[in-house]
Amino acid sequence: MFEVKDRDVTRLKIEPPYLIFLGDTQEKVDAKTGAGLVQWCPEKVLGQTRFKECSVDLGIPDISISNAKLQGVRSLVVGVAPTGGDINPRWLGALVEAAEAGLDVVSGLHCRLEDFPELVAAANASGAKLVNVRTPATNLPVGTGEPRSGKRLLTVGTDCAIGKKYSTLSILKSMRARRLPSDFRATGQTGIMIAGEGVPIDTVVADFIAGAAELVSPANSDEHWDLIEGQGSLFNPSYAGVSMGLLHGSQPDAIVVCHDPSRKFIDTARHIPLPSVAECIDLHLRCARLTNPDVCCVGVCVNTSSLDEDAKQLYLAELSKELGLPCVDPIQDGCDGIVDLMVEKFGSDN
């Protein structure tokens, strides 16, 4: 029963509120997933649970697993990702305790929670779910390319790992501040934990990438925006297939390009130079027109952390002049400039 339930999942669901599990973590960088949840969905996070020897503190209440259920927690989310991406055997007792208490156990690590028989037994006994955020989705449809209602924005990039998730969430923040109807649509592990649902798009079988992307952002009311977390890059020779299927399936009305001016070569293929932002916009629009002929670019999100303040202002101003688009650092300045252009181009009902 349990196995079937897990395998039939297409769009993963994670039930809030969350308790973030930190175990015995010593390095802040290992707790990136937990920190991201506190930053981007604080309303879903009731607290953290840590071993005595844990030196990382996310600045939220400490709640013991035995108290969590009473306080309303529904999911224990593993908020640490040590090198190697495996579950530490020292954590197992705590995860089993959570499952016994009826909390769903959620992990974005490489190993599967089902690989631990004690955990499976505890979950089966209490009815808790084990949620592997990396588990390949099954029963996905083939993409149709049929237009659907609602508006969509997809973040794309001059390379992988260049700020697409952060930029998407920053645009969401700007839109919500103006009460524009919008949702974050997650396609990667941490994004799915933040959104509480989504499809880990890079784990689906190749034939179903576009179909999975269509599922991620279903038809919606005309004024509603889905803000879709991009993956990979059309310019990364390892992962461009994922990006292409996600682009076609998302049918974006608008794209935002993410870029880092300090990166000169593709991160995983140092013999290939990074494209210019203009080239990146042009190829994405050309390919995206297949499923949405009216697609346009509404801005560029730049990671300017490598530039001092003067150099940053100069870079953003020159890029903005070259492209005729708002160019912002989403971390330092937010995405209001981009949302201004979205409202100008697509209107606002508020």
Add this chain to the structure above:
Amino acid sequence: MFEVKDRDVTRLKIEPPYLIFLGDTQEKVDAKTGAGLVQWCPEKVLGQTRFKECSVDLGIPDISISNAKLQGVRSLVVGVAPTGGDINPRWLGALVEAAEAGLDVVSGLHCRLEDFPELVAAANASGAKLVNVRTPATNLPVGTGEPRSGKRLLTVGTDCAIGKKYSTLSILKSMRARRLPSDFRATGQTGIMIAGEGVPIDTVVADFIAGAAELVSPANSDEHWDLIEGQGSLFNPSYAGVSMGLLHGSQPDAIVVCHDPSRKFIDTARHIPLPSVAECIDLHLRCARLTNPDVCCVGVCVNTSSLDEDAKQLYLAELSKELGLPCVDPIQDGCDGIVDLMVEKFGSDN
């Protein structure tokens, strides 16, 4: 043991010689796979095996399963694909007999051979392999984009199912006739049966498409050509992710575009017009330059079956003039014109 052997397969291997299983098939169109094998790899096919009531004849010797082993057959290949793509229960006895006799049983159908316990038992007892040509490959690497030695040609298309496998095999035939060193590299079910190996590229997990393509056409001697069977189309909204990863991983030196002038809209998305051949060449070259900056187009393979002789000659002549490339019907005329240009551009050691 058996299961592990099967799951560890990355590049599928099918051992010749083949005996083609036709069962009780009544419709020639259902025996397309078998007919393709007889046409494209007659040297691998010893014969056919049929029930009495079978009305299809591939024009090759009838060999009973009990005699096949004695005659040297190593694989029984299911050469029929009935509507629905399932194994007919009436066939099971014959497949079990083949496995008992030590013949590998090979199927490109949707259901898995392992779903039949009698067949698994027979294969385990004799040491025969059950080969599912659609089985998703595992243990694949992520693509690197690193250049590798040898020359590569990839067939691409203005849409899916537009003659890429046929065109690739026709180019192989022309090259072999001139003793140019070349191999057919298969990426789809029937292609893999013809080649005896390959990766069913549309079944791999999205993150590994380019890596699988790199595996399909490994480094080779400088003058050697891999002729790679294309899949999908950058212009098909369902499958373009597969095509993009295959394009980057193949690192083609040359592409050949396949086209059908009678097709006005994308086959699986009738609201999207087919691109022009020029547009198709342009987008493919632009994307392919990421992993091979020197890529060029060496010709167009046109399915002219919808045109009468005059209209065909006019169409091919005008297209050839517009593009400055050889444009041929590979079925009616073969691909000598394309191979002429390949030799002109890339030289020949013969």
